[in-house]
Amino acid sequence: IWAFTEKTNAFDQQKIAENQKNEAVKAKEEAETARQEALVMKKQAEDNEKLAIAAKDQSEQARREALVAKEIALKEKNRAEQMTVIANEQAQNAEREKQVSIQQRIIAENAEKETKRLNMLSIAQNLALKSMNMERNPELTGLLAVQAFNFNIFNGGIIDDPVIYEALNKAFSTLDSSKHSIFTGLFSESRSLAENENELVAVDMDGTISSLMLDIKYNLYTSYSFFGGEFRGFGTHFDSTFRGFIDLISLSPGGNKVIINYKSNKLILKRTTYEPYKFENSELQGHTSTVKAAGWSNDGNYLVTGGRDSLIKIWNTGTKPVADLKTFKAPSAIRDLVFCNADTVISAHDDGSIILWVIHNSTSELLYSSVTEKPLCIAWNGSKKTLMAGCTNGTLLLIDLTHVPYKFSRFAVHSSGIDQIVFSNDFTLMATASWDKLIRLYNYHEFFEMSNSVMGAINFGNLKARARSLFFTTDKKLVAGMSDRSIRIWETSSERLVSLICGLLKRDMSVSEWTDNVGIEIPYEKTCKRTP
Numbered sequence: 001i002w003a004f005t006e007k008t009n010a011f012d013q014q015k016i017a018e019n020q021k022n023e024a025v026k027a028k029e030e031a032e033t034a035r036q037e038a039l040v041m042k043k044q045a046e047d048n049e050k051l052a053i054a055a056k057d058q059s060e061q062a063r064r065e066a067l068v069a070k071e072i073a074l075k076e077k078n079r080a081e082q083m084t085v086i087a088n089e090q091a092q093n094a095e096r097e098k099q100v101s102i103q104q105r106i107i108a109e110n111a112e113k114e115t116k117r118l119n120m121l122s123i124a125q126n127l128a129l130k131s132m133n134m135e136r137n138p139e140l141t142g143l144l145a146v147q148a149f150n151f152n153i154f155n156g157g158i159i160d161d162p163v164i165y166e167a168l169n170k171a172f173s174t175l176d177s178s179k180h181s182i183f184t185g186l187f188s189e190s191r192s193l194a195e196n197e198n199e200l201v202a203v204d205m206d207g208t209i210s211s212l213m214l215d216i217k218y219n220l221y222t223s224y225s226f227f228g229g230e231f232r233g234f235g236t237h238f239d240s241t242f243r244g245f246i247d248l249i250s251l252s253p254g255g256n257k258v259i260i261n262y263k264s265n266k267l268i269l270k271r272t273t274y275e276p277y278k279f280e281n282s283e284l285q286g287h288t289s290t291v292k293a294a295g296w297s298n299d300g301n302y303l304v305t306g307g308r309d310s311l312i313k314i315w316n317t318g319t320k321p322v323a324d325l326k327t328f329k330a331p332s333a334i335r336d337l338v339f340c341n342a343d344t345v346i347s348a349h350d351d352g353s354i355i356l357w358v359i360h361n362s363t364s365e366l367l368y369s370s371v372t373e374k375p376l377c378i379a380w381n382g383s384k385k386t387l388m389a390g391c392t393n394g395t396l397l398l399i400d401l402t403h404v405p406y407k408f409s410r411f412a413v414h415s416s417g418i419d420q421i422v423f424s425n426d427f428t429l430m431a432t433a434s435w436d437k438l439i440r441l442y443n444y445h446e447f448f449e450m451s452n453s454v455m456g457a458i459n460f461g462n463l464k465a466r467a468r469s470l471f472f473t474t475d476k477k478l479v480a481g482m483s484d485r486s487i488r489i490w491e492t493s494s495e496r497l498v499s500l501i502c503g504l505l506k507r508d509m510s511v512s513e514w515t516d517n518v519g520i521e522i523p524y525e526k527t528c529k530r531t532p
Contacts, residue, residue: 117155123518124151128167130517138174142501143509144517145171147527149498160443160494162458168497169490175504181489183212190481193471194255200473201255202481205246209258212487247290252300257317259284259303261291267305269317282322286313295337295345298382304345306334312347314359326359338380338387346387348375354389354399367399367406376419381444383427390418390432398448411448413440413457424472429492431478433467439480441492460490502528 131144188204248261289309301318332351352374375389394414400407420433447456469481
């Protein structure tokens, strides 16, 4: 049994050994298989590595090729951009050349137009000069002067060109010789002028106050006059209240008041009421010597007087009785006075000084002083805030009070002393009169601001008498009271002179007159729009 058992155990052990052997063989085979698989996998890995390396090389090659392509693309892009820039520059150059060409063409066209314009302005000047030498043919004189104005305005000339104005003024005088605006019926020299509605009021050194009117034919005639305070008409009546020689006489802006200083040193304010032709007289007391200067505020209510006593007195003439508001003591006798505003007065003096006075605080300021260039008269430009002074040597002194320090300008406009200066109501025109018997009319902007001494002034010469008073009407007619006891009126507007001349003319130029005087190269046109 034991042996059988042992045999059985040995048999079992043998089986186990065989099984182990088989397992070992199997394990060996599996190991070999694993080894073979590992070899295969290694080879595959090596192959994959080779493929990866090859792929990497291909990728690197592709990257390098991509970089090269990118560089080439960038170069092409830059070249394209450069070409675009060049093309744009060429386009811009072409556009500039086009614009330059257009501008040159415009400049050439404008130059041609300007040449034609200047030629027409030259023709206008020549026609004006020609018209002034054709007095034997008044109608043609007027037509040529008006055509000169038409050419001048249509071609951008100055509307009141002095040469053309002179031609128009002379043509009007020639055509209207029997009705021209010269009044010679005064009793004495007119020393002060004013405007009352449609009437021109004039006073002379006898105390005569005349009311003059313009009829529809542009003719002056007397409507009524006063002497010494009573209606004169064509007889003579005397006011025995105040009589004697007169040193000063001055009308208020509306002509309804007059201040008179008699040689007896009576200073009388007269309020005129034309219906029923009576005066209210007020004696103003306070001056101790002859009053030589007076100035009115724009509304005619305030009066400033000054005289040889070196006193300057401010009066309110709008009250009854007249109120004595303020008295200043000046360093020398007063020659002229002007209001700047209700609170400021400027005075010119015999010692050559000009002084500004402030009424409310009784202060003064010396504006100017000279012993060789003394002011004879002064006028205030309320628009520009400038003072004009006419001096003994024929110089106009302009003081600009808007600048601090004040700005001074001088203009040599007369050959001797200037004793009259006046502004139009809107301050666009100014006139001066001098001892040289010359009256000058100025376009303020052209002459004093643009320094256009040629086109900015018009001369009224050959008067044979001095202007004793100057005045602008509301419609800018210039009125002068002359030393020959006449009153002269000038229409200062070329445009209105054209209207007046055409109103007197009965025809336009004929074609032959146009050809002879204007020229065949300029198309015919009707000067006053009438049938030749």
